[in-house]
Structures are given as structure tokens and as C-alpha cells.
Amino acid sequence: MVLKTKPIKYTATFTNPSVKINEFNSLEEPISDIIISNQTGQERYPSIITSGKNAIVAYEYTNNSNTNIYLKQSVDYGISWSDSLVLPQPEKYSGINTTSPNLYIAPGRNKAYGAYISPDKNAGIYGNFLIDDITSSNIQIFPQIVDWSKRPYESSPEDFFSFTNFHVPDIVNYDNSTTPWVIAIIGSTNYTDESGTGPCADSPMFSFNHLEDPENFVSIAWFPNIQHCNNLSIANEYGNEMIYGVCEIKNGSNQDLLFFKGNPALWTPEDAELINQTITSDSNLLHPKITVKGNNVYIVAESDAEGIVIYHSSNKGDSWSKINVTENILSPGSNPSFPNIVLEETDFFCTFVESGNLSLTKSNNSGVNWSSPIRINDVNNSVFSQYNYYDIANKDQIVWTDIREGNQDIYYQLSYVPSVDLKIVNFSFSKENPLFPFKNFITIIVKNLGDGYAENVLVNVSYECDDGNITTTKHTAIIARIDSYQTKTVTTNLFALKSPDMFKAFIDFAGITNITVTVDPNQEKGDTDYSNNALTKSIEYKDIFLRFWRFENLFKLLK
Structure with a gap:
């Protein structure tokens, strides 16, 4: 109907x-027990979504007799929250x-x-x-x-x-x-x-x-x-x-x-x-979660006789097979509950609550074998157990309802930060305008070798002369966004083809010996390897000023 x-x-x-921003090179170990909200009332039922460095968490907050939904934002993978x-x-x-x-x-x-x-x-x-x-x-x-x-x-x-x-x-x-x-x-x-x-x-x-x-x-x-x-x-x-x-x-x-x-x-x-x-069993099946990928449907549920089980269909739900997640990884007498499942490429990640602790286990062979569970919360027996009282955005970002302080609060774990590794692959010179005999136009190739992304990335150009002075040009390039393993090409000028910039360049570049192009020169993007952020090439005055190179020594006297 x-x-x-x-x-x-x-x-x-x-x-x-009031969002704080942190930049990271990498995480040596997971950061657990990040407090998202711990006000005097009760905070519970969190839900999290992520996009790159950005995250939103929604939760319900009860103060006195009123309950409302609150939102918090993070722009640094959840290290700090608004x-x-x-x-x-x-x-x-x-x-x-x-x-x-x-x-x-x-x-x-x-x-x-x-x-x-x-x-x-x-x-x-x-x-x-x-x-x-x-x-x-x-x-x-x-x-x-x-x-x-x-x-x-x-x-x-x-x-x-x-x-x-x-x-x-x-x-x-x-x-x-x-x-x-x-x-x-x-x-x-x-x-x-x-x-x-x-x-x-x-x-x-x-x-x-x-x-x-x-x-x-x-x-x-x-x-x-x-x-x-x-x-x-x-x-x-x-x-x-x-x-x-x-x-x-x-x-x-x-x-x-x-x-x-x-x-x-x-x-x-x-x-x-x-x-x-209907999917039936000899025991009760409780607290299910579902995910789909292509023709495959996965339902994870709690069985009061078998622990955590997954029902898998490879034909969009026409028929099912059963996988037991916890049978061989928990000790007898354990009572895992409130499971969830995330699929990432070829790996399965399953979470569940047992004895007041939130745990994660992994399978890299379609659920045949599962790893020993890793406890997410640092303080033992601090997770409040109820349906939808924790959420998993992905294997690295998990949020839950915690009761270590005697009331319900929202906590979070970050186990991995995608890395950024920016490299100048190459750069070359060409004429900006065919009517002018100057190779002042520079084309720059940048590659991100990391699995993270970066936005608003600065690229600048500097040059060194034979007197030892190093000068950074005022002309820069900006890469709006470079994704993981992506190559981007940007362009900029050594100098402008207009007065007085062009005439000043005759003097400034006299005695030039090399040019260096640098990506992220202020080291703002949390690059994991700054050794490849710059590339230097030897260059002579005549490589830029195609007809005026004969006057280089004269221009040097004018410096």
C-alpha cells in the first residue's frame, strides 16, 4: 500500500x-578513545559518515527530560571535532x-x-x-x-x-x-x-x-x-x-x-x-545488518546458539549459505552480540560487542577464516551494548556509546590516516607567446605517491644565480585536488610578459645557474616524504632569453 x-x-x-584542523604524516598506532561528546547528560545512538578527511557524526542527547539530535563535524579524519x-x-x-x-x-x-x-x-x-x-x-x-x-x-x-x-x-x-x-x-x-x-x-x-x-x-x-x-x-x-x-x-x-x-x-x-x-535457524537470529556488493548480499546477525553468523547470497538473495564468524576466535561461553560488517576490496571486517567491549575481526578469504579479534575501546568493559549504539564508517573509523564515566558518551577510534606523498616528476619550459623570444612558460608534472588526497596544493618556482642568491618568483600554481596515485599537470610563468615585469626579468635572471620547482613548499599537507617535493635543473640565461642572452653580462652589472 x-x-x-x-x-x-x-x-x-x-x-x-569551530572545527580544528590537524595535519598528519601517518599514524604509528591507532588513536582510540577520542571523545566526541561527553556532556553531563546522556549521549548515545551515534551514526557516522566520512568522505576523505571529512566526517559527520549524529547522535541523540538527553538532558533532563528532553532528547534531541546533535551533529558534529571533523575535517581531520576525526582527530578533532566541532x-x-x-x-x-x-x-x-x-x-x-x-x-x-x-x-x-x-x-x-x-x-x-x-x-x-x-x-x-x-x-x-x-x-x-x-x-x-x-x-x-x-x-x-x-x-x-x-x-x-x-x-x-x-x-x-x-x-x-x-x-x-x-x-x-x-x-x-x-x-x-x-x-x-x-x-x-x-x-x-x-x-x-x-x-x-x-x-x-x-x-x-x-x-x-x-x-x-x-x-x-x-x-x-x-x-x-x-x-x-x-x-x-x-x-x-x-x-x-x-x-x-x-x-x-x-x-x-x-x-x-x-x-x-x-x-x-x-x-x-x-x-x-x-x-x-524468511531465513530460519534452530536458534534466535537477532540484530541483523546488511550490505551488498554486485550480486552478493551479506547479512550479519547474532545467533544465541552460534555466536556471530553471516548469511551470504551470491545471486541477489535467491539462495543462502552460512558463515560462522566467532566460532573459532572466541573462547567457549562467550556471548558476542550486535554485529556489523564492512567490505573493503577483498577483505571482510566484522565488529561485535562482547563482555562490554567492542571488537573487530578480519577475513581475507571470503569469511572462511577470521583473525583474532582486536579490542577497539581502551578501557575494559566500557561499551554500552544495544542495537545501533555503535557505528562503523570503515575499518579505520568507528564510533560507539561509552559508559566509563558513569553516563553515556560518544567515543571514536581512528586506526589509520591515508598518507600523502607529493613528488615533482618533471618540468619543462616553452614560449608563452610565440611572438616573444622568451621561454618563460613552465609546465610542471606532480604525482601523488600516497593513498590519501590533498587539496589546494601550492607549487612554486625559485632560481639561483652565480652570486649565490636564491629568489622565489611571485608566480605560483595551485592544484585544487590531487587524489591518491594521481598525476596532475599545472602551468605557471617565470615572469609576466608585460612592463615592467619583463624588463626587470632581464636583470633579475642574469647569472642564473638553476631553477627549482617545489610542491607544498610550506609543508602544510602532511607529506610523508618531503625529500621528493622539489626538483632542480641546471639552466643558463640563453635557455630562457633566446635572443637577449648576449647582453647577460651587461644586465648583471645593473643588479
Whole structure:
């Protein structure tokens, strides 16, 4: 079933949120237990997204009886964090509680999306927001709030229906120009259509821009035959409109897993299909997370008899095989819970909580073998265990809810910083203008040998004369961005072809012996090897001044 309603839209801008900046050459060992937020109240339910050096964390903060969602920004891989930014609400909903934030960013992009719920009005409210650019110091956020707590029937406006008990929202960046995001959420409703269909309890529901009028309406879709669910997770591959998901579903006294997939861009009030199947076990299956890569779907879950297990499908969910993650890496009697999984190239990384500690294990052979788990939190037994109370952006950036100080705080680990290694590969001279007999135009080739990236990189040129004086020209080049292992070519001038610069150059360059080109001369980009940042070439006056070299000694006398 698919319904629509009008959201309340508004805009918020956070200007210069006091972000500190640190530059790093490398990390010799992980930096754990970085405090993101430890105010006097309770901070929990963190969600993290990253793009290069940039990161945003959203979390809920309870102070006295009010709970709101806060955001923090980092521009240095999470070593330092901005002041907290409260997610505002429109005037009509001023003062409502907001909880359960979830963030999503597509790989290689700076635009991100978030979802949340409100427990007010019988939890019949959810919202979403666009973060236009997570790298900006002026973060613009475009939120909208959707209230389904009391809605009139279109056929009989004097009668009302409600959606209630929204919980565990998840969001993905959807590759569709009409609706660039899709929210999945567990909820209930008493809505009934003319045939008596519609009411449900704890069903997976999906929200997205209305496909025919996306500027004014938001849709909600659900499938009343699927009920009694909890703890939901969705995923998709950016560029693919198919949404994959998993949640717990009650089966008598047991909890099984429900796998589902569908394409919201094809859903209409008359026709909506959600392919689904139940994954069963002899034991309860709890707290699932899902990820997809090509035809492969991976669901990681907690089994109360087998520890942490992964269900893998190589055919988009048509059939499944099971992998046990913790069977051979934890001692008997261990009770790991709340797993998550990240795929990076050919490696699997699985996290879980056990005995109050957050651990990470790795497999480099598709889950056949797993490494001994590494504890993420430095202080033993300090991790608060609950679904969605920690999040993993990638194997190197993990955020969690910590209780070492007696209340709930947000902590973070950074285990690796991508390195930048800039090298001047070569440079050459040519005429800037064929009408002038000067080779004053310099072409410079720069390569980044590191696996990190650098932005706004300065390249300058200096020259040495036979009197020992070294001069840096006022003409420079800027590389806006150079990615890992990338080669960039930039150009600049030794001097300008105009008066008085050109005539001054006759004198300044007299007696020249060499030219040096340097990338990042002020050593601002955290380069791991500054020995290759400069390249020097021997050069003579006649190599630059093609016709005036005979007057070099005369110009030297004028210095």
C-alpha cells in the first residue's frame, strides 16, 4: 500500500562550527578513545559518515527530560571535532523530542542524507534531512518532518487514521532523480482501505519522495501481510534502484530474519511489490545488518546458539549459505552480540560487542577464516551494548556509546590516516607567446605517491644565480585536488610578459645557474616524504632569453 502526505520543509545553516584542523604524516598506532561528546547528560545512538578527511557524526542527547539530535563535524579524519550543532525543528514542532539518527553518504560524494524519528505523538513522526556538503565550514542542512500521527482519509475527511510506533529508521542514498533517498522504518497503522486491507503491527515501511509530485509530497509504502518485525537494516549499491533489507521477524517464540528487496521507483498505490523470504535457524537470529556488493548480499546477525553468523547470497538473495564468524576466535561461553560488517576490496571486517567491549575481526578469504579479534575501546568493559549504539564508517573509523564515566558518551577510534606523498616528476619550459623570444612558460608534472588526497596544493618556482642568491618568483600554481596515485599537470610563468615585469626579468635572471620547482613548499599537507617535493635543473640565461642572452653580462652589472 502507498499513501502520500505533505512534509514540512525548512533550511538550517551552521556557520563556522569551530572545527580544528590537524595535519598528519601517518599514524604509528591507532588513536582510540577520542571523545566526541561527553556532556553531563546522556549521549548515545551515534551514526557516522566520512568522505576523505571529512566526517559527520549524529547522535541523540538527553538532558533532563528532553532528547534531541546533535551533529558534529571533523575535517581531520576525526582527530578533532566541532562544537555540537542541534538539528532544529520548524516552529510548529518546536520542543519535540528527536531520536535514532541514521546517516548515509554515497561513496566518493560529499552530499549526505539523514533520517530520524520522534517518540512524541505516539511515535507517529519521522524526518529526514539533506547535508549539502559535509566538507563545508558553512554546513547547510535541508530537513523535513513528516507527521503521520493523525491523518484524514481522502474519501471521508471527517474520519482519521494514524501511524504509530515508528522505530529503528535506516536511510540510503537512492540513485533516482525524483527521490534521491529512501527511508526504511518499522511502524504500525490502523489505516484501512475499502477492502479492509491496511492495518498492521510492527511492519517494515518505506518513505520516499512522491513519484509524481516530489516537490510537495512524501510517500509511505508498507505491506500489511508482513508484521511483528524489529531491528531493520537496508542497503543498496549506488547506481542501482533495488533496495535490499533485513529485519527480525517473530516466528512463534523464535526470532527469525526476514530478507526483502524491492524497487520503490516502481511502487504505485495500485501496484507495489516487495520480494521477501524468511531465513530460519534452530536458534534466535537477532540484530541483523546488511550490505551488498554486485550480486552478493551479506547479512550479519547474532545467533544465541552460534555466536556471530553471516548469511551470504551470491545471486541477489535467491539462495543462502552460512558463515560462522566467532566460532573459532572466541573462547567457549562467550556471548558476542550486535554485529556489523564492512567490505573493503577483498577483505571482510566484522565488529561485535562482547563482555562490554567492542571488537573487530578480519577475513581475507571470503569469511572462511577470521583473525583474532582486536579490542577497539581502551578501557575494559566500557561499551554500552544495544542495537545501533555503535557505528562503523570503515575499518579505520568507528564510533560507539561509552559508559566509563558513569553516563553515556560518544567515543571514536581512528586506526589509520591515508598518507600523502607529493613528488615533482618533471618540468619543462616553452614560449608563452610565440611572438616573444622568451621561454618563460613552465609546465610542471606532480604525482601523488600516497593513498590519501590533498587539496589546494601550492607549487612554486625559485632560481639561483652565480652570486649565490636564491629568489622565489611571485608566480605560483595551485592544484585544487590531487587524489591518491594521481598525476596532475599545472602551468605557471617565470615572469609576466608585460612592463615592467619583463624588463626587470632581464636583470633579475642574469647569472642564473638553476631553477627549482617545489610542491607544498610550506609543508602544510602532511607529506610523508618531503625529500621528493622539489626538483632542480641546471639552466643558463640563453635557455630562457633566446635572443637577449648576449647582453647577460651587461644586465648583471645593473643588479
